[in-house]
Amino acid sequence: MRLLFRLTVLILFSAGLGISCNAQFTIPTLSAPLPDQSLRVTSSPLAIDLTQYFSIPTVKGPVVQFNTILGLYNAELYTTAAPINAANFLSYVNAGSYTNSFIHRSDTSLGVIQGGSSNIISGAISNIPTSAPVALEYNLPNAVGTLAAARTSVLNSATSGWYINIADNTTTLGPSNGGGYTVFGRILGTGMTVVKAIGALPVYNVNSGQFPQLPVYNYNSSAGSLTLSNLVIVNSITQIPAFPTATSQTSVISFSLATSKPSVAQVALNGSSLTLTPLTLGSTDILLTASDTNGNTAQGSFTLTVVSNTPSITVQPVSQTITPATTVVFSAALSASSGTTYQWKFNGNAIPGANSSTYLIQSAGTINAGSYTCTLTNNAISLTTNPATLTVINSANPGRLINLSVLTLDGPGSQMLTLGFVNGGAGTAGAEPLLIRASGPALASFAVPNVLTDPTLTVLQGSAVIAFNDNWGSSAANINAVTSAAVATGAFAISPVTSLDAAVVQSLPSVAGGYTIQVAGNGTGIGNALAEIYDNTAVYSSTSPRLVNLSCKQNVPTNGLLTAGFAISGATSKTVLIRASGPSLTTYGVQGVMPDPQLNVFNSKTVIVGSNAGWSGDPSLTLAANAAGAFPFSSSSSKDSAVLVTLAPGSYSAQATSVTGTAGSTLIEVYEIP
Numbered sequence: 001m002r003l004l005f006r007l008t009v010l011i012l013f014s015a016g017l018g019i020s021c022n023a024q025f026t027i028p029t030l031s032a033p034l035p036d037q038s039l040r041v042t043s044s045p046l047a048i049d050l051t052q053y054f055s056i057p058t059v060k061g062p063v064v065q066f067n068t069i070l071g072l073y074n075a076e077l078y079t080t081a082a083p084i085n086a087a088n089f090l091s092y093v094n095a096g097s098y099t100n101s102f103i104h105r106s107d108t109s110l111g112v113i114q115g116g117s118s119n120i121i122s123g124a125i126s127n128i129p130t131s132a133p134v135a136l137e138y139n140l141p142n143a144v145g146t147l148a149a150a151r152t153s154v155l156n157s158a159t160s161g162w163y164i165n166i167a168d169n170t171t172t173l174g175p176s177n178g179g180g181y182t183v184f185g186r187i188l189g190t191g192m193t194v195v196k197a198i199g200a201l202p203v204y205n206v207n208s209g210q211f212p213q214l215p216v217y218n219y220n221s222s223a224g225s226l227t228l229s230n231l232v233i234v235n236s237i238t239q240i241p242a243f244p245t246a247t248s249q250t251s252v253i254s255f256s257l258a259t260s261k262p263s264v265a266q267v268a269l270n271g272s273s274l275t276l277t278p279l280t281l282g283s284t285d286i287l288l289t290a291s292d293t294n295g296n297t298a299q300g301s302f303t304l305t306v307v308s309n310t311p312s313i314t315v316q317p318v319s320q321t322i323t324p325a326t327t328v329v330f331s332a333a334l335s336a337s338s339g340t341t342y343q344w345k346f347n348g349n350a351i352p353g354a355n356s357s358t359y360l361i362q363s364a365g366t367i368n369a370g371s372y373t374c375t376l377t378n379n380a381i382s383l384t385t386n387p388a389t390l391t392v393i394n395s396a397n398p399g400r401l402i403n404l405s406v407l408t409l410d411g412p413g414s415q416m417l418t419l420g421f422v423n424g425g426a427g428t429a430g431a432e433p434l435l436i437r438a439s440g441p442a443l444a445s446f447a448v449p450n451v452l453t454d455p456t457l458t459v460l461q462g463s464a465v466i467a468f469n470d471n472w473g474s475s476a477a478n479i480n481a482v483t484s485a486a487v488a489t490g491a492f493a494i495s496p497v498t499s500l501d502a503a504v505v506q507s508l509p510s511v512a513g514g515y516t517i518q519v520a521g522n523g524t525g526i527g528n529a530l531a532e533i534y535d536n537t538a539v540y541s542s543t544s545p546r547l548v549n550l551s552c553k554q555n556v557p558t559n560g561l562l563t564a565g566f567a568i569s570g571a572t573s574k575t576v577l578i579r580a581s582g583p584s585l586t587t588y589g590v591q592g593v594m595p596d597p598q599l600n601v602f603n604s605k606t607v608i609v610g611s612n613a614g615w616s617g618d619p620s621l622t623l624a625a626n627a628a629g630a631f632p633f634s635s636s637s638s639k640d641s642a643v644l645v646t647l648a649p650g651s652y653s654a655q656a657t658s659v660t661g662t663a664g665s666t667l668i669e670v671y672e673i674p
Contacts, residue, residue: 440455
């Protein structure tokens with residue numbers, strides 16, 4: 001008679017197994033960064049779905065959890081590759097058939113552990129009741145870490161039994177072995193560490209061969225007969241969700257959190273939902289940890305800032321001094337821009353139709369001189385800006401563009417550094433003296449790395465070459481002209497005269513289409529180069545030609561940026577339209593454009609004086625572009641960017657970079673607005 005409480009030990013098969021396997025590393029992953037959040041102190045609670053930021057890579061099918069006396073491990077079921085066998089296994093799981101079952105086989109030579117055939121009921125070993133056998137579905141190999149259906153030598157005989165491959169049985173249990181064995185799942189994360197621990201237990205032949213390869217737990221052969229307490233019990237196998245829900249008791253991933261300042265906000269987890277409830281002004285750092293069944297973790301953090309309910313003005317209009325018949329722009333912005341309305345006032349009186357964040361006055365005269373304010377209103381508050389004074393004066397030295405400079409990586413082909421300019425202006429005549437330079441070696445004294453060792457400079461009108469220079473010290477006349485112009489314009493000195501930098505001084509008349517400057521390495525050189533153009537007019541008058549448009553086109557690498565510096569000279573402010581084009585360039589045959597250029601404009605103190613990411617069909621930008629003769633953007637929804645701003649004399653820089661970090665060609669332009 002077979003004992004129910006004591007199992008007679010017959011033959012010791014093996015002990016202390018050390019089988020190695022490659023675990024399936026489907027562990028928690030931070031799939032997207034958690035964005036910083038800002039809430040007003042009286043905002044409603046904000047719920048964040050954590051399943052949008054954490055994931056278990058490649059897991060698509062249902063997951064079951066094995067709860068054994070040696071630990072927990074999870075398995076994904078392959079409902080596509082083995083739909084019949086996966087559904088069959090789930091039917092036993094959902095019926096609770098595997099509750100209090102045990103691992104009855106550990107085949108150390110084959111490298112499998114097997115269960116699902118017997119359980120313990122009322123202290124006795126019983127066979128698990130089975131349903132009708134299911135068909136073989138051999139579609140996947142018996143690789144390490146896979147879950148498969150146990151069967152007899154009969155092809156379609158699988159019922160409740162299952163096994164896990166600790167070794168690679170791709171060939172051994174493949175089609176050549178009686179048609180193969182159905183793989184219907186895989187072990188997830190580092191759960192194979194538990195499976196391997198079971199496979200490493202000593203194995204005995206028990207009860208006259210009923211269990212010839214029985215793994216036993218916590219047993220010493222000198223202690224006497226085995227008992228049921230020595231069996232490797234599978235307490236349960238249950239289907240579980242990948243992420244916790246409000247009602248689930250367990251899941252593959254569980255979440256925990258820590259917050260640096262609990263007084264700022266109440267931070268709570270409910271399943272996979274993180275709820276933020278603001279309490280008081282301040283900031284708190286929130287750390288989220290996603291853990292799986294076997295202790296693998298992924299972490300993400302973000303900052304929550306709780307701000308005042310009262311919006312504040314973030315952009316104040318700036319007082320300007322201009323000459324008659326020129327354009328001026330005033331701007332204002334509120335920290336809570338959504339739903340904000342604007343009303344501009346002149347000397348305290350509302351200006352009809354002046355209801356946007358910018359107020360554009362074209363051809364302003366003395367009649368427009370005075371005080372300007374803007375009242376910004378939303379559902380929370382109404383605020384009025386500080387007054388900005390517009391002064392209109394006659395000046396022989398009006399504000400104007402005098403310089404463009406671009407420092408970037410220069411190379412052959414699409415990487416060639418190209419500048420463009422248009423000179424002239426209404427009422428002007430004659431030619432404009434210009435200093436044009438392409439510096440490489442001279443940059444070494446400014447600690448610029450990887451300089452273009454031998455730049456060449458070409459000035460073109462259309463396809464015609466107007467001027468060319470390889471080495472600026474190639475003639476005494478060029479040395480004298482370039483040196484004198486550098487002193488007059490305030491450009492840094494190039495030395496020695498034997499350096500391979502390039503420079504020319506040219507007096508150029510206004511022509512339709514303007515001019516193009518190309519900077520290239522002598523041969524196929526690649527390196528950082530600085531291209532510059534300076535207005536070298538000695539005595540400026542109202543009829544002197546000036547720079548009315550400056551541009552730079554360059555292929556910007558991934559996560560790179562293009563920066564163009566420009567300067568405004570004179571005694572008055574100047575309104576300029578600054579653009580960063582990408583998508584609209586395709587209209588003109590440019591390939592590989594930057595799809596989403598963002599434009600930031602800085603003053604000499606690196607303070608942003610204008611910013612835009614997508615021009616959105618702004619009517620004031622269209623008016624300015626038409627006034628300047630700029631090519632139109634392709635549509636109001638294009639991702640090209642533009643800024644219209646009135647700037648006092650000084651140095652500025654325009655910076656273009658992709659919102660998404662995508663590489664591509666972009667064009668920065670600076671237009672004077674008359």
